[in-house]
Amino acid sequence: MPGTLSRTTVGIVGAGPAGLMTSHLLARAGIDSVVVDHRTRAEIAGTQRAGILEAGSARLLTDTGVSDRVRREGRPHAGITLRFGGESHRVDFHALVGENVWLYPQTDVFADLAAARERDGGDVRYGVTGTRVTDLATDRPGILFTDAEGVAREVRCAVLVGADGSRGVCRAAVPEAARTHFSRTYPFAWFGVLVQAPPSADELVYTHSARGFALVSRRTESVQRLYFQCDPDEDPAAWGDDRIWAELQARVRGADGFALAEGPVLDRSVLRFRSFVCEPPRHGNMLLAGDAAHTVPPTGAKGLNLALSDARLLAETVERALATRDFGHLDAYGPRALRRAWRAQHFSYRMTTLLHRLPDASPFDERRQLAELSVLVGSEAASAHLAEGYTGLLR
Numbered sequence: 414m415p416g417t418l419s420r421t422t423v424g425i426v427g428a429g430p431a432g433l434m435t436s437h438l439l440a441r442a443g444i445d446s447v448v449v450d451h452r453t454r455a456e457i458a459g460t461q462r463a464g465i466l467e468a469g470s471a472r473l474l475t476d477t478g479v480s481d482r483v484r485r486e487g488r489p490h491a492g493i494t495l496r497f498g499g500e501s502h503r504v505d506f507h508a509l510v511g512e513n514v515w516l517y518p519q520t521d522v523f524a525d526l527a528a529a530r531e532r533d534g535g536d537v538r539y540g541v542t543g544t545r546v547t548d549l550a551t552d553r554p555g556i557l558f559t560d561a562e563g564v565a566r567e568v569r570c571a572v573l574v575g576a577d578g579s580r581g582v583c584r585a586a587v588p589e590a591a592r593t594h595f596s597r598t599y600p601f602a603w604f605g606v607l608v609q610a611p612p613s614a615d616e617l618v619y620t621h622s623a624r625g626f627a628l629v630s631r632r633t634e635s636v637q638r639l640y641f642q643c644d645p646d647e648d649p650a651a652w653g654d655d656r657i658w659a660e661l662q663a664r665v666r667g668a669d670g671f672a673l674a675e676g677p678v679l680d681r682s683v684l685r686f687r688s689f690v691c692e693p694p695r696h697g698n699m700l701l702a703g704d705a706a707h708t709v710p711p712t713g714a715k716g717l718n719l720a721l722s723d724a725r726l727l728a729e730t731v732e733r734a735l736a737t738r739d740f741g742h743l744d745a746y747g748p749r750a751l752r753r754a755w756r757a758q759h760f761s762y763r764m765t766t767l768l769h770r771l772p773d774a775s776p777f778d779e780r781r782q783l784a785e786l787s788v789l790v791g792s793e794a795a796s797a798h799l800a801e802g803y804t805g806l807l808r
């Protein structure tokens with residue numbers, strides 16, 4: 414049944430980084446929008462996800478007036494460490510390409526965006542249920558949902574944005590014949606833990622070992638975020654603290670004596686991932702942004718950054734279409750967003766296959782990976798290429 418009807422210029426499903434940043438940028442251009450999300454604000458704020466912002470993403474937050482908190486409270490990382498053969502090798506982004514990335518958790522990005530939308534009078538409806546999108550191929554697409562107070566609503570708009578993540582309703586509402594999916598699944602996942610312990614390293618440590626990949630990162634002065642490669646069907650409950658620490662220490666151990674600072678495990682989960690792109694990221698007057706359009710393995714730290722860059726491209730495109738009253742301009746979004754997304758796919762795929770151990774890997778495969786890693790840290794050109802990809806210069 415249709416609900417209480419309202420109108421807006423841009424209807425947005427999803428209050429993640431893609432949806433909220435799009436709404437913020439549109440508001441700066443004087444374009445009104447309504448954002449709906451089926452999670453509560455507290456639920457989104459408490460979901461641990463990405464942690465690394467490219468320099469361009471940090472600039473987008475500060476220069477467009479979301480918040481300058483990333484500059485005050487984020488930690489600039491001028492490089493990463495690649496650890497293999499039991500030794501650490503630093504890749505100095507600053508020296509190689511003059512850029513750095515920022516350690517700034519997605520929970521903080523969300524808090525900043527949600528606060529900015531609230532400060533600027535944005536219309537964001539959290540905790541809705543039963544979201545559906547309709548009439549996508551018309552000039553009046555709509556979002557149907559029941560709001561947090563239980564009132565059925567219908568929002569009609571000129572442009573609809575599907576920013577509802579990898580399992581949302583928007584992409585699924587596009588007829589199968591009108592979309593092509595490109596994907597790759599991996600025979601491994603990440604076991605992620607949040608631990609109460611001081612940092613083991615100043616910057617991220619990406620570790621290749623015979624037991625599989627491990628990633629060492631920090632959240633605060635007293636909380637670390639650590640990951641190790643595991644089977645996609647691994648049961649987090651089967652892993653006690655002692656077993657987790659033994660596995661992590663075994664993966665990073667080396668002749669140089671590097672070891673992780675240990676403490677109680679606060680949270681543990683298994684993160685499955687895949688490489689995925691939906692083309693085109695448009696159907697009628699609906700545009701897809703962020704994880705709704707593409708997902709990347711977390712190894713390259715690109716997911717959150719892609720969501721923010723989609724929002725920027727999308728807002729620019731919609732602004733032009735509305736200013737000229739020519740919705741043909743919406744065509745420009747797909748090629749621009751896909752160019753960036755495929756470059757990030759390539760980078761993330763390369764980092765993933767370089768550092769993880771395939772279940773059927775042979776000694777040849779392992780030695781070839783080690784040779785590639787030694788080229789990466791031994792050649793300035795190869796290191797610079799890695800630095801360009803990681804810091805987001807290859808857009």
Ligand SMILES: Cc1cc2nc3c(=O)[nH]c(=O)nc-3n(C[C@H](O)[C@H](O)[C@H](O)COP(=O)(O)OP(=O)(O)OC[C@H]3O[C@@H](n4cnc5c(N)ncnc54)[C@H](O)[C@@H]3O)c2cc1C
Nearest residue numbers: 427429430431450451462463544577578703704714715716
């Ligand atoms: C567990 C986990 C760990 C991750 N770790 C990393 C990492 O270390 N590095 C990295 O770069 N990336 C990581 N990512 C990926 C990164 O978090 C995403 O790429 C990023 O959140 C994408 O932003 P988005 O706005 O497109 O989607 P999301 O952040 O997923 O936001 C989509 C929003 O849509 C809402 N929604 C979904 N369906 C509906 C519906 N039917 N109705 C209304 N609302 C709906 C959801 O509640 C959600 O708030 C991780 C992802 C996960 C799941």
